[in-house]
Amino acid sequence: xxxxxxxxxxxxxxxxxxxxxxxxxxxxxxxxxxxxxxxxxxxxxxxxxxxxxxxxxxxxxxxxxxxxxxxxxxxxxxxxxxxxxxxxxxxxxxxxxxxxxxxxxxxxxxxxxxxxxxxxxxxxxxxxxxxxxxxxxxxxxxxxxxxxxxxxxxxxxxxxxxxxxxxxxxxxxxxxxxxxxxxxxxxxxxxxxxxxxxxxxxxxxxxxxxxxxxxxxxxxxxxxxxxxxxxxxxxxxxxxxxxxxxxxxxxxxxxxxxxxxxxxxxxxxxxxxxxxxxxxxxxxxxxxxxxxxxxxxx
Amino acid sequence: xxxxxxxxxxxxxxxxxxxxxxxxxxxxxxxxxxxxxxxxxxxxxxxxxxxxxxxxxxxxxxxxxxxxxxxxxxxxxxxxxxxxxxxxxxxxxxxxxxxxxxxxxxxxxxxxxxxxxxxxxxxxxxxxxxxxxxxxxxxxxxxxxxxxxxxxxxxxxxxxxxxxxxxxxxxxxxxxxxxxxxxxxxxxxxxxxxxxxxxxxxxxxxxxxxxxxxxxxxxxxxxxxxxxxxxxxxxxxxxxxxxx
Numbered sequence: 001x002x003x004x005x006x007x008x009x010x011x012x013x014x015x016x017x018x019x020x021x022x023x024x025x026x027x028x029x030x031x032x033x034x035x036x037x038x039x040x041x042x043x044x045x046x047x048x049x050x051x052x053x054x055x056x057x058x059x060x061x062x063x064x065x066x067x068x069x070x071x072x073x074x075x076x077x078x079x080x081x082x083x084x085x086x087x088x089x090x091x092x093x094x095x096x097x098x099x100x101x102x103x104x105x106x107x108x109x110x111x112x113x114x115x116x117x118x119x120x121x122x123x124x125x126x127x128x129x130x131x132x133x134x135x136x137x138x139x140x141x142x143x144x145x146x147x148x149x150x151x152x153x154x155x156x157x158x159x160x161x162x163x164x165x166x167x168x169x170x171x172x173x174x175x176x177x178x179x180x181x182x183x184x185x186x187x188x189x190x191x192x193x194x195x196x197x198x199x200x201x202x203x204x205x206x207x208x209x210x211x212x213x214x215x216x217x218x219x220x221x222x223x224x225x226x227x228x229x230x231x232x233x234x235x236x237x238x239x240x241x242x243x244x245x246x247x248x249x250x251x252x253x254x255x256x257x258x259x260x261x262x263x264x265x266x267x268x269x270x271x272x273x274x275x276x277x278x279x280x281x282x283x284x285x286x287x288x289x290x291x292x293x294x295x296x297x298x
Numbered sequence: 299x300x301x302x303x304x305x306x307x308x309x310x311x312x313x314x315x316x317x318x319x320x321x322x323x324x325x326x327x328x329x330x331x332x333x334x335x336x337x338x339x340x341x342x343x344x345x346x347x348x349x350x351x352x353x354x355x356x357x358x359x360x361x362x363x364x365x366x367x368x369x370x371x372x373x374x375x376x377x378x379x380x381x382x383x384x385x386x387x388x389x390x391x392x393x394x395x396x397x398x399x400x401x402x403x404x405x406x407x408x409x410x411x412x413x414x415x416x417x418x419x420x421x422x423x424x425x426x427x428x429x430x431x432x433x434x435x436x437x438x439x440x441x442x443x444x445x446x447x448x449x450x451x452x453x454x455x456x457x458x459x460x461x462x463x464x465x466x467x468x469x470x471x472x473x474x475x476x477x478x479x480x481x482x483x484x485x486x487x488x489x490x491x492x493x494x495x496x497x498x499x500x501x502x503x504x505x506x507x508x509x510x511x512x513x514x515x516x517x518x519x520x521x522x523x524x525x526x527x528x529x530x531x532x533x534x535x536x537x538x539x540x541x542x
Binding site: 004011207221 | 327454456457459460461462465486488489490491492493495496497498499506508509510520521522524
Protein backbone atom coordinates (compact mmCIF):
# COMPACT_ATOMS: atom_id res chain seq x y z
CA UNK A 1 0.00 0.00 0.00
CA UNK A 2 2.88 2.36 0.66
CA UNK A 3 4.30 1.91 -2.84
CA UNK A 4 1.86 4.29 -4.51
CA UNK A 5 2.35 6.93 -1.84
CA UNK A 6 6.10 6.75 -2.32
CA UNK A 7 5.86 6.99 -6.11
CA UNK A 8 3.44 9.89 -5.78
CA UNK A 9 5.81 11.75 -3.44
CA UNK A 10 8.73 11.05 -5.78
CA UNK A 11 7.05 12.69 -8.76
CA UNK A 12 4.95 15.43 -7.10
CA UNK A 13 6.90 16.05 -3.89
CA UNK A 14 5.63 15.47 -0.37
CA UNK A 15 1.96 16.24 0.10
CA UNK A 16 1.26 19.23 2.35
CA UNK A 17 0.58 18.19 5.93
CA UNK A 18 -3.11 18.62 6.73
CA UNK A 19 -4.33 18.72 10.26
CA UNK A 20 -7.99 18.35 11.11
CA UNK A 21 -8.26 20.34 14.26
CA UNK A 22 -9.31 20.02 16.97
CA UNK A 23 -8.23 16.39 16.99
CA UNK A 24 -7.37 13.72 19.54
CA UNK A 25 -5.01 10.82 18.82
CA UNK A 26 -6.63 7.52 17.82
CA UNK A 27 -7.14 4.62 20.19
CA UNK A 28 -5.31 1.39 19.36
CA UNK A 29 -7.99 -1.26 19.06
CA UNK A 30 -7.23 -4.97 19.13
CA UNK A 31 -8.84 -7.73 17.10
CA UNK A 32 -8.36 -11.47 17.20
CA UNK A 33 -9.84 -14.88 18.05
CA UNK A 34 -10.41 -15.89 21.67
CA UNK A 35 -7.94 -18.47 22.97
CA UNK A 36 -8.88 -18.19 26.63
CA UNK A 37 -10.90 -15.90 28.88
CA UNK A 38 -10.96 -15.54 32.64
CA UNK A 39 -12.77 -12.79 34.61
CA UNK A 40 -9.64 -10.64 34.56
CA UNK A 41 -7.79 -11.59 31.40
CA UNK A 42 -8.67 -12.12 27.74
CA UNK A 43 -6.19 -14.06 25.60
CA UNK A 44 -6.48 -13.60 21.83
CA UNK A 45 -4.71 -14.92 18.77
CA UNK A 46 -4.16 -12.69 15.72
CA UNK A 47 -2.26 -14.50 12.99
CA UNK A 48 0.72 -16.03 14.77
CA UNK A 49 0.69 -13.58 17.66
CA UNK A 50 -0.90 -14.08 21.05
CA UNK A 51 -2.28 -11.04 22.83
CA UNK A 52 -3.35 -10.60 26.45
CA UNK A 53 -5.85 -7.89 27.45
CA UNK A 54 -6.64 -7.26 31.14
CA UNK A 55 -10.35 -6.82 31.91
CA UNK A 56 -12.08 -5.05 34.77
CA UNK A 57 -15.61 -4.96 36.18
CA UNK A 58 -16.21 -1.94 33.92
CA UNK A 59 -15.50 -3.89 30.74
CA UNK A 60 -18.65 -4.09 28.59
CA UNK A 61 -19.33 -7.07 26.33
CA UNK A 62 -21.56 -7.08 23.21
CA UNK A 63 -22.89 -10.31 21.78
CA UNK A 64 -26.07 -9.49 19.89
CA UNK A 65 -26.72 -6.89 22.62
CA UNK A 66 -25.34 -6.31 26.12
CA UNK A 67 -23.86 -9.61 27.36
CA UNK A 68 -21.82 -11.06 30.19
CA UNK A 69 -18.26 -12.36 30.30
CA UNK A 70 -19.72 -15.85 29.78
CA UNK A 71 -20.04 -15.09 26.05
CA UNK A 72 -16.25 -14.81 25.72
CA UNK A 73 -15.93 -18.39 24.49
CA UNK A 74 -12.87 -19.92 22.86
CA UNK A 75 -12.96 -19.65 19.06
CA UNK A 76 -15.13 -16.52 18.83
CA UNK A 77 -13.81 -13.42 17.04
CA UNK A 78 -13.61 -10.18 18.96
CA UNK A 79 -12.76 -6.52 18.51
CA UNK A 80 -11.56 -4.82 21.69
CA UNK A 81 -11.55 -1.11 22.44
CA UNK A 82 -8.93 -0.29 25.09
CA UNK A 83 -9.44 2.24 27.85
CA UNK A 84 -8.07 5.75 27.31
CA UNK A 85 -4.81 4.84 29.04
CA UNK A 86 -4.54 1.69 26.90
CA UNK A 87 -4.05 -0.61 29.88
CA UNK A 88 -7.28 -2.63 29.85
CA UNK A 89 -10.26 -3.61 27.74
CA UNK A 90 -13.03 -1.03 27.83
CA UNK A 91 -15.49 -2.64 25.41
CA UNK A 92 -15.53 -6.01 23.62
CA UNK A 93 -17.65 -6.84 20.57
CA UNK A 94 -18.00 -10.60 20.05
CA UNK A 95 -18.66 -12.11 16.58
CA UNK A 96 -20.03 -8.79 15.35
CA UNK A 97 -20.59 -8.51 11.58
CA UNK A 98 -22.27 -6.08 9.26
CA UNK A 99 -24.07 -6.83 6.02
CA UNK A 100 -24.93 -3.96 3.68
CA UNK A 101 -25.88 -3.97 0.02
CA UNK A 102 -28.79 -4.75 -2.26
CA UNK A 103 -31.42 -7.39 -1.56
CA UNK A 104 -31.33 -10.23 -4.10
CA UNK A 105 -33.92 -12.49 -2.52
CA UNK A 106 -36.21 -11.91 0.43
CA UNK A 107 -38.32 -14.44 2.29
CA UNK A 108 -40.17 -14.17 5.57
CA UNK A 109 -37.14 -14.34 7.84
CA UNK A 110 -34.20 -14.81 5.45
CA UNK A 111 -32.64 -12.20 3.17
CA UNK A 112 -29.89 -12.74 0.61
CA UNK A 113 -27.75 -9.64 0.07
CA UNK A 114 -25.39 -8.63 -2.75
CA UNK A 115 -22.63 -6.63 -1.04
CA UNK A 116 -20.90 -5.57 -4.27
CA UNK A 117 -18.09 -7.12 -6.29
CA UNK A 118 -15.51 -7.03 -3.47
CA UNK A 119 -17.51 -8.76 -0.77
CA UNK A 120 -19.32 -12.09 -0.62
CA UNK A 121 -23.04 -12.52 -1.14
CA UNK A 122 -24.48 -13.15 2.29
CA UNK A 123 -27.54 -14.86 3.68
CA UNK A 124 -29.00 -13.08 6.70
CA UNK A 125 -31.42 -14.68 9.13
CA UNK A 126 -33.78 -12.24 10.88
CA UNK A 127 -35.04 -13.71 14.17
CA UNK A 128 -38.67 -13.00 15.03
CA UNK A 129 -37.81 -10.82 18.05
CA UNK A 130 -35.66 -8.47 15.87
CA UNK A 131 -38.01 -8.28 12.88
CA UNK A 132 -40.08 -5.27 13.93
CA UNK A 133 -36.99 -3.16 14.68
CA UNK A 134 -35.44 -4.02 11.30
CA UNK A 135 -38.68 -3.58 9.33
CA UNK A 136 -39.04 -0.02 10.66
CA UNK A 137 -35.85 0.90 8.81
CA UNK A 138 -36.39 -1.47 5.87
CA UNK A 139 -40.12 -1.31 5.15
CA UNK A 140 -39.71 -2.56 1.57
CA UNK A 141 -37.99 -5.90 2.01
CA UNK A 142 -37.86 -6.89 -1.67
CA UNK A 143 -35.22 -7.49 -4.39
CA UNK A 144 -33.47 -4.31 -5.52
CA UNK A 145 -33.94 -2.45 -2.22
CA UNK A 146 -30.99 -1.43 -0.04
CA UNK A 147 -30.37 -3.40 3.13
CA UNK A 148 -28.01 -2.76 6.04
CA UNK A 149 -27.93 -4.65 9.33
CA UNK A 150 -25.56 -5.23 12.20
CA UNK A 151 -25.59 -8.78 13.45
CA UNK A 152 -23.55 -11.62 14.81
CA UNK A 153 -22.07 -14.55 12.99
CA UNK A 154 -23.34 -18.00 13.87
CA UNK A 155 -23.15 -21.56 12.55
CA UNK A 156 -26.27 -20.90 10.46
CA UNK A 157 -24.97 -17.66 8.91
CA UNK A 158 -25.41 -14.05 9.93
CA UNK A 159 -28.12 -13.37 12.50
CA UNK A 160 -29.49 -9.83 12.16
CA UNK A 161 -29.66 -7.90 15.42
CA UNK A 162 -30.46 -4.30 14.51
CA UNK A 163 -30.60 -2.04 11.45
CA UNK A 164 -27.33 -0.39 10.53
CA UNK A 165 -28.92 2.65 8.96
CA UNK A 166 -31.07 5.33 10.45
CA UNK A 167 -33.24 5.71 7.36
CA UNK A 168 -34.96 3.43 4.88
CA UNK A 169 -33.02 2.82 1.67
CA UNK A 170 -35.19 4.49 -0.94
CA UNK A 171 -34.15 8.12 -0.55
CA UNK A 172 -34.07 10.89 -3.17
CA UNK A 173 -30.63 12.05 -4.36
CA UNK A 174 -29.15 14.87 -2.28
CA UNK A 175 -28.61 18.42 -3.49
CA UNK A 176 -25.15 19.17 -4.88
CA UNK A 177 -22.61 20.41 -2.38
CA UNK A 178 -19.56 22.57 -3.01
CA UNK A 179 -16.31 20.85 -3.98
CA UNK A 180 -13.05 20.71 -2.06
CA UNK A 181 -10.91 17.90 -0.76
CA UNK A 182 -12.28 18.17 2.80
CA UNK A 183 -15.69 16.51 2.94
CA UNK A 184 -18.19 15.81 5.70
CA UNK A 185 -20.66 12.99 5.93
CA UNK A 186 -21.17 9.57 7.45
CA UNK A 187 -18.58 6.94 8.35
CA UNK A 188 -19.81 3.36 8.69
CA UNK A 189 -17.94 0.07 8.98
CA UNK A 190 -17.75 -3.15 7.03
CA UNK A 191 -16.57 -6.64 7.96
CA UNK A 192 -12.96 -6.40 6.76
CA UNK A 193 -9.61 -7.28 8.28
CA UNK A 194 -6.81 -4.98 9.39
CA UNK A 195 -6.83 -1.20 9.32
CA UNK A 196 -8.12 0.87 6.41
CA UNK A 197 -11.27 1.80 4.57
CA UNK A 198 -13.49 1.25 1.58
CA UNK A 199 -14.05 4.46 -0.37
CA UNK A 200 -17.15 5.05 -2.53
CA UNK A 201 -15.40 6.72 -5.47
CA UNK A 202 -12.39 4.69 -6.51
CA UNK A 203 -11.36 5.41 -10.11
CA UNK A 204 -12.46 2.70 -12.57
CA UNK A 205 -9.62 3.14 -15.07
CA UNK A 206 -6.25 1.38 -15.07
CA UNK A 207 -5.20 -0.32 -11.81
CA UNK A 208 -6.93 2.15 -9.50
CA UNK A 209 -9.19 -0.59 -8.10
CA UNK A 210 -12.67 0.76 -8.90
CA UNK A 211 -15.56 -1.10 -10.49
CA UNK A 212 -16.65 -0.43 -14.07
CA UNK A 213 -20.33 -0.36 -13.10
CA UNK A 214 -20.01 1.42 -9.75
CA UNK A 215 -22.89 3.80 -9.10
CA UNK A 216 -22.40 7.54 -8.71
CA UNK A 217 -21.90 7.98 -4.96
CA UNK A 218 -24.53 9.85 -3.01
CA UNK A 219 -21.90 12.17 -1.51
CA UNK A 220 -20.01 14.18 -4.17
CA UNK A 221 -16.53 13.03 -3.13
CA UNK A 222 -13.42 13.26 -5.37
CA UNK A 223 -11.77 10.34 -7.16
CA UNK A 224 -9.08 8.29 -5.37
CA UNK A 225 -7.45 4.88 -5.82
CA UNK A 226 -6.65 1.87 -3.68
CA UNK A 227 -3.60 2.92 -1.64
CA UNK A 228 -4.60 6.61 -1.39
CA UNK A 229 -4.32 8.18 2.06
CA UNK A 230 -6.98 10.14 3.95
CA UNK A 231 -7.07 12.00 7.22
CA UNK A 232 -10.24 10.98 9.02
CA UNK A 233 -11.75 12.63 12.09
CA UNK A 234 -14.64 11.33 14.12
CA UNK A 235 -16.62 14.53 14.67
CA UNK A 236 -18.28 13.01 17.75
CA UNK A 237 -15.16 11.93 19.68
CA UNK A 238 -12.71 14.27 17.83
CA UNK A 239 -10.30 11.37 17.42
CA UNK A 240 -8.44 11.42 14.10
CA UNK A 241 -6.14 9.08 12.20
CA UNK A 242 -4.53 8.46 8.82
CA UNK A 243 -6.47 5.83 6.90
CA UNK A 244 -5.55 4.04 3.66
CA UNK A 245 -8.09 3.09 0.95
CA UNK A 246 -8.21 -0.73 0.81
CA UNK A 247 -11.05 -1.30 -1.66
CA UNK A 248 -13.88 0.31 -3.60
CA UNK A 249 -17.00 0.87 -1.50
CA UNK A 250 -19.27 0.20 -4.46
CA UNK A 251 -22.16 -0.97 -2.26
CA UNK A 252 -21.79 1.88 0.26
CA UNK A 253 -21.93 4.44 -2.57
CA UNK A 254 -25.64 3.67 -3.03
CA UNK A 255 -26.61 4.71 0.50
CA UNK A 256 -27.88 8.25 0.87
CA UNK A 257 -28.53 8.19 4.61
CA UNK A 258 -27.35 10.39 7.46
CA UNK A 259 -25.70 9.58 10.77
CA UNK A 260 -27.33 11.14 13.81
CA UNK A 261 -24.82 10.08 16.48
CA UNK A 262 -23.90 13.69 17.35
CA UNK A 263 -25.93 16.16 15.35
CA UNK A 264 -27.09 15.31 11.85
CA UNK A 265 -24.41 14.59 9.28
CA UNK A 266 -24.70 15.60 5.61
CA UNK A 267 -26.18 12.78 3.48
CA UNK A 268 -24.02 10.01 2.06
CA UNK A 269 -21.48 7.48 3.27
CA UNK A 270 -18.10 8.95 2.47
CA UNK A 271 -16.06 6.18 4.06
CA UNK A 272 -16.57 2.60 5.29
CA UNK A 273 -13.92 1.68 7.87
CA UNK A 274 -12.71 -1.74 8.92
CA UNK A 275 -13.80 -2.62 12.49
CA UNK A 276 -10.28 -1.92 13.84
CA UNK A 277 -10.09 1.54 12.24
CA UNK A 278 -13.69 2.33 13.26
CA UNK A 279 -12.90 1.53 16.90
CA UNK A 280 -9.52 3.34 16.71
CA UNK A 281 -11.49 6.50 15.99
CA UNK A 282 -13.71 5.96 19.00
CA UNK A 283 -16.70 4.46 17.17
CA UNK A 284 -19.11 1.95 18.69
CA UNK A 285 -19.56 -0.99 16.29
CA UNK A 286 -23.06 -1.62 17.61
CA UNK A 287 -24.13 1.96 16.79
CA UNK A 288 -22.89 1.52 13.23
CA UNK A 289 -21.86 5.04 12.23
CA UNK A 290 -20.38 8.34 13.30
CA UNK A 291 -20.29 11.82 11.79
CA UNK A 292 -16.99 12.31 10.06
CA UNK A 293 -14.71 14.85 8.40
CA UNK A 294 -12.33 13.47 5.80
CA UNK A 295 -9.41 15.26 4.10
CA UNK A 296 -8.61 13.24 0.98
CA UNK A 297 -5.36 12.94 -0.93
CA UNK A 298 -1.80 13.39 0.24
CA UNK B 299 -41.79 19.17 -49.12
CA UNK B 300 -38.58 18.09 -50.82
CA UNK B 301 -36.66 20.60 -48.72
CA UNK B 302 -38.12 19.03 -45.54
CA UNK B 303 -37.20 15.50 -46.62
CA UNK B 304 -33.70 16.52 -47.66
CA UNK B 305 -33.22 18.34 -44.34
CA UNK B 306 -33.81 14.99 -42.57
CA UNK B 307 -30.67 13.59 -44.20
CA UNK B 308 -28.70 16.51 -42.75
CA UNK B 309 -30.26 16.01 -39.29
CA UNK B 310 -29.26 12.34 -39.36
CA UNK B 311 -25.77 13.22 -40.54
CA UNK B 312 -25.20 15.70 -37.69
CA UNK B 313 -26.63 13.36 -35.02
CA UNK B 314 -24.63 10.32 -36.22
CA UNK B 315 -21.45 12.40 -36.40
CA UNK B 316 -21.93 13.73 -32.84
CA UNK B 317 -22.76 10.25 -31.54
CA UNK B 318 -19.72 8.72 -33.25
CA UNK B 319 -17.34 11.40 -31.94
CA UNK B 320 -18.86 11.31 -28.42
CA UNK B 321 -18.53 7.54 -28.12
CA UNK B 322 -15.00 7.51 -29.55
CA UNK B 323 -13.63 10.33 -27.38
CA UNK B 324 -15.32 9.26 -24.16
CA UNK B 325 -16.71 5.73 -24.34
CA UNK B 326 -18.76 4.54 -21.37
CA UNK B 327 -17.79 0.92 -22.12
CA UNK B 328 -16.24 -1.22 -24.87
CA UNK B 329 -19.54 -1.92 -26.64
CA UNK B 330 -19.90 1.77 -27.32
CA UNK B 331 -16.78 1.73 -29.51
CA UNK B 332 -18.50 -0.84 -31.75
CA UNK B 333 -21.59 1.38 -31.93
CA UNK B 334 -19.35 4.36 -32.74
CA UNK B 335 -17.93 2.38 -35.67
CA UNK B 336 -21.43 1.58 -36.97
CA UNK B 337 -22.53 5.21 -36.66
CA UNK B 338 -19.36 6.38 -38.42
CA UNK B 339 -20.04 4.02 -41.33
CA UNK B 340 -23.69 5.16 -41.54
CA UNK B 341 -22.58 8.79 -41.46
CA UNK B 342 -20.17 8.17 -44.31
CA UNK B 343 -22.75 6.26 -46.37
CA UNK B 344 -25.36 9.01 -45.90
CA UNK B 345 -22.75 11.51 -47.02
CA UNK B 346 -21.70 9.77 -50.22
CA UNK B 347 -24.71 7.67 -51.23
CA UNK B 348 -28.37 8.25 -51.98
CA UNK B 349 -29.09 4.55 -52.50
CA UNK B 350 -32.49 3.39 -51.11
CA UNK B 351 -30.72 0.52 -49.25
CA UNK B 352 -28.74 3.05 -47.18
CA UNK B 353 -31.91 4.97 -46.30
CA UNK B 354 -33.69 1.73 -45.36
CA UNK B 355 -30.79 0.45 -43.24
CA UNK B 356 -30.64 3.79 -41.38
CA UNK B 357 -34.36 3.71 -40.62
CA UNK B 358 -34.27 0.07 -39.49
CA UNK B 359 -31.30 0.63 -37.18
CA UNK B 360 -33.02 3.61 -35.56
CA UNK B 361 -36.27 1.66 -35.11
CA UNK B 362 -34.28 -1.16 -33.48
CA UNK B 363 -32.45 1.36 -31.26
CA UNK B 364 -35.79 2.82 -30.12
CA UNK B 365 -37.01 -0.64 -29.16
CA UNK B 366 -33.73 -1.40 -27.34
CA UNK B 367 -33.98 1.84 -25.35
CA UNK B 368 -37.50 0.90 -24.31
CA UNK B 369 -36.17 -2.44 -23.02
CA UNK B 370 -33.25 -0.75 -21.23
CA UNK B 371 -35.62 1.73 -19.59
CA UNK B 372 -37.49 -1.21 -18.07
CA UNK B 373 -34.47 -3.31 -17.10
CA UNK B 374 -31.49 -1.03 -16.34
CA UNK B 375 -32.59 2.61 -16.62
CA UNK B 376 -29.95 3.92 -14.18
CA UNK B 377 -27.05 2.98 -16.49
CA UNK B 378 -27.95 5.62 -19.07
CA UNK B 379 -28.25 5.11 -22.83
CA UNK B 380 -24.64 5.94 -23.71
CA UNK B 381 -25.99 7.47 -26.95
CA UNK B 382 -23.25 10.12 -27.06
CA UNK B 383 -20.64 8.29 -24.94
CA UNK B 384 -20.10 8.76 -21.21
CA UNK B 385 -21.92 12.13 -21.29
CA UNK B 386 -25.18 10.16 -21.78
CA UNK B 387 -25.01 8.50 -18.37
CA UNK B 388 -28.15 10.03 -16.87
CA UNK B 389 -31.16 7.80 -16.27
CA UNK B 390 -33.01 6.72 -19.41
CA UNK B 391 -36.29 8.59 -19.54
CA UNK B 392 -39.21 8.87 -21.93
CA UNK B 393 -37.59 11.84 -23.67
CA UNK B 394 -34.52 9.78 -24.61
CA UNK B 395 -36.76 7.18 -26.23
CA UNK B 396 -38.82 9.91 -27.91
CA UNK B 397 -35.64 11.40 -29.36
CA UNK B 398 -34.55 8.12 -30.96
CA UNK B 399 -38.09 7.51 -32.17
CA UNK B 400 -38.13 10.95 -33.84
CA UNK B 401 -34.82 10.17 -35.51
CA UNK B 402 -36.32 6.91 -36.80
CA UNK B 403 -39.23 8.95 -38.17
CA UNK B 404 -36.75 11.37 -39.76
CA UNK B 405 -34.99 8.41 -41.40
CA UNK B 406 -38.40 7.25 -42.68
CA UNK B 407 -39.11 10.71 -44.10
CA UNK B 408 -35.75 10.67 -45.84
CA UNK B 409 -36.67 7.52 -47.80
CA UNK B 410 -36.80 8.28 -51.47
CA UNK B 411 -34.41 11.23 -51.28
CA UNK B 412 -31.98 10.41 -54.05
CA UNK B 413 -29.47 13.22 -53.43
CA UNK B 414 -26.38 12.40 -51.37
CA UNK B 415 -25.77 14.08 -48.01
CA UNK B 416 -22.71 15.82 -49.41
CA UNK B 417 -24.75 17.37 -52.21
CA UNK B 418 -27.55 18.50 -49.88
CA UNK B 419 -25.10 20.03 -47.43
CA UNK B 420 -23.70 22.27 -50.17
CA UNK B 421 -27.02 24.12 -50.24
CA UNK B 422 -28.29 24.61 -46.69
CA UNK B 423 -29.60 28.13 -47.17
CA UNK B 424 -33.36 28.55 -47.43
CA UNK B 425 -35.94 26.10 -46.09
CA UNK B 426 -33.46 23.21 -45.70
CA UNK B 427 -31.43 25.28 -43.24
CA UNK B 428 -34.53 26.41 -41.35
CA UNK B 429 -35.77 22.80 -40.93
CA UNK B 430 -32.27 21.68 -39.89
CA UNK B 431 -31.88 24.37 -37.19
CA UNK B 432 -35.41 23.97 -35.83
CA UNK B 433 -35.17 20.17 -35.63
CA UNK B 434 -31.72 20.15 -34.07
CA UNK B 435 -32.90 22.80 -31.57
CA UNK B 436 -35.89 20.65 -30.64
CA UNK B 437 -33.75 17.52 -30.28
CA UNK B 438 -31.34 19.43 -28.03
CA UNK B 439 -34.20 20.73 -25.92
CA UNK B 440 -35.49 17.22 -25.17
CA UNK B 441 -32.00 15.73 -24.68
CA UNK B 442 -30.36 15.35 -21.25
CA UNK B 443 -26.83 15.71 -22.68
CA UNK B 444 -26.64 19.55 -22.93
CA UNK B 445 -27.54 19.84 -19.22
CA UNK B 446 -25.01 17.09 -18.36
CA UNK B 447 -22.36 18.88 -20.41
CA UNK B 448 -23.05 22.16 -18.59
CA UNK B 449 -22.84 20.38 -15.23
CA UNK B 450 -19.61 18.67 -16.29
CA UNK B 451 -17.93 21.94 -17.11
CA UNK B 452 -18.77 23.11 -13.58
CA UNK B 453 -17.35 19.95 -11.98
CA UNK B 454 -13.80 20.36 -10.73
CA UNK B 455 -11.15 18.03 -12.12
CA UNK B 456 -10.93 15.95 -8.92
CA UNK B 457 -14.60 14.93 -9.31
CA UNK B 458 -14.66 14.45 -13.09
CA UNK B 459 -14.46 10.96 -14.61
CA UNK B 460 -11.59 11.08 -17.11
CA UNK B 461 -11.08 8.08 -19.42
CA UNK B 462 -7.59 6.60 -19.48
CA UNK B 463 -7.36 7.17 -23.20
CA UNK B 464 -7.63 10.97 -22.73
CA UNK B 465 -4.81 10.85 -20.16
CA UNK B 466 -2.57 8.84 -22.50
CA UNK B 467 -3.23 11.36 -25.28
CA UNK B 468 -2.11 14.22 -22.99
CA UNK B 469 0.92 12.19 -21.88
CA UNK B 470 2.04 11.31 -25.41
CA UNK B 471 1.75 14.91 -26.52
CA UNK B 472 3.92 16.24 -23.68
CA UNK B 473 7.58 17.32 -23.65
CA UNK B 474 8.26 14.92 -20.75
CA UNK B 475 7.13 12.00 -22.92
CA UNK B 476 9.25 13.13 -25.86
CA UNK B 477 12.32 13.21 -23.59
CA UNK B 478 11.82 9.62 -22.39
CA UNK B 479 9.97 8.11 -25.37
CA UNK B 480 12.90 6.00 -26.58
CA UNK B 481 13.37 4.38 -23.15
CA UNK B 482 9.71 3.49 -22.54
CA UNK B 483 8.48 -0.03 -23.39
CA UNK B 484 4.97 -0.61 -24.76
CA UNK B 485 2.46 -0.68 -21.92
CA UNK B 486 2.56 0.86 -18.43
CA UNK B 487 2.91 -1.56 -15.49
CA UNK B 488 0.65 0.47 -13.22
CA UNK B 489 -1.91 3.27 -13.59
CA UNK B 490 -3.87 4.92 -10.79
CA UNK B 491 -5.46 8.23 -9.95
CA UNK B 492 -5.56 10.63 -7.05
CA UNK B 493 -7.72 13.77 -7.21
CA UNK B 494 -6.55 15.79 -10.27
CA UNK B 495 -3.53 13.59 -11.08
CA UNK B 496 -3.24 10.26 -12.86
CA UNK B 497 0.00 8.33 -12.36
CA UNK B 498 1.41 6.17 -15.15
CA UNK B 499 4.38 3.92 -14.31
CA UNK B 500 6.68 2.22 -16.82
CA UNK B 501 9.40 -0.29 -16.01
CA UNK B 502 12.65 0.93 -17.55
CA UNK B 503 16.28 0.00 -17.23
CA UNK B 504 17.51 1.17 -13.83
CA UNK B 505 14.13 1.51 -12.12
CA UNK B 506 10.60 2.77 -12.70
CA UNK B 507 9.62 5.82 -14.68
CA UNK B 508 6.69 7.63 -13.06
CA UNK B 509 4.63 10.13 -15.04
CA UNK B 510 2.10 12.33 -13.22
CA UNK B 511 -0.47 13.64 -15.71
CA UNK B 512 -2.72 16.51 -14.66
CA UNK B 513 -6.42 15.91 -15.36
CA UNK B 514 -7.12 19.64 -15.18
CA UNK B 515 -7.16 22.15 -18.04
CA UNK B 516 -3.42 22.90 -17.60
CA UNK B 517 -2.49 19.41 -19.02
CA UNK B 518 0.73 19.47 -17.00
CA UNK B 519 2.94 16.36 -17.08
CA UNK B 520 5.72 15.65 -14.58
CA UNK B 521 8.15 12.76 -14.64
CA UNK B 522 10.75 11.16 -12.39
CA UNK B 523 12.86 8.02 -12.38
CA UNK B 524 12.57 6.03 -9.15
CA UNK B 525 15.37 3.55 -8.64
CA UNK B 526 13.93 1.27 -5.96
CA UNK B 527 10.44 1.00 -4.48
CA UNK B 528 9.39 -1.40 -1.76
CA UNK B 529 5.77 -2.41 -1.13
CA UNK B 530 5.63 -2.60 2.66
CA UNK B 531 2.18 -2.67 4.22
CA UNK B 532 1.01 -0.20 6.83
CA UNK B 533 -1.99 -2.09 8.12
CA UNK B 534 -0.19 -3.80 11.00
CA UNK B 535 -2.15 -6.08 13.28
CA UNK B 536 -2.17 -4.73 16.80
CA UNK B 537 -0.38 -2.21 18.99
CA UNK B 538 2.85 -3.12 20.68
CA UNK B 539 1.72 -2.44 24.24
CA UNK B 540 -0.59 -5.45 24.37
CA UNK B 541 1.90 -7.87 22.84
CA UNK B 542 3.33 -10.43 25.20
